[in-house]
Amino acid sequence: MRFRVFHGFQDSVFYTHGKLLRYTLEIGRWALVGYLLFPLRRRMHFPLDFARSALGIVLFVIFTGKMLYDTVIWKQVSGARRDSPRDLLSTLAIVFLIALLVGVSVFFIGLYVMNVYQKAMELELQG
Numbered sequence: 001m002r003f004r005v006f007h008g009f010q011d012s013v014f015y016t017h018g019k020l021l022r023y024t025l026e027i028g029r030w031a032l033v034g035y036l037l038f039p040l041r042r043r044m045h046f047p048l049d050f051a052r053s054a055l056g057i058v059l060f061v062i063f064t065g066k067m068l069y070d071t072v073i074w075k076q077v078s079g080a081r082r083d084s085p086r087d088l089l090s091t092l093a094i095v096f097l098i099a100l101l102v103g104v105s106v107f108f109i110g111l112y113v114m115n116v117y118q119k120a121m122e123l124e125l126q127g
Helices: 009-042 050-076 084-126
Strands: none
Touching: 009 050, 050 084
């Protein structure tokens, strides 16, 4: 029978420090995405920085894909034998699907905005 040697306060500090660091990095990632996407909120009043918004959308897609991979796939096969190429392919597939969903959403929102704009222009020309 093996006993784990507990070194007291130092073990708990390093464990907590590592967990705290992971949580801080995760919060920092999402804060960065929020900061990059914040100008989208006021896009009608000020010119939009396309590079900043595009980078925010790309990071959103990547972080969402990684989070989905970590919560769905990693937990299911953590006890099984790991295969790095398969894990990489799964991550890329998830990121691609999320990018596709975001792209389709942006496309349909763009169509809706264009439709509203055309109706407003027609009303302006009639009136």
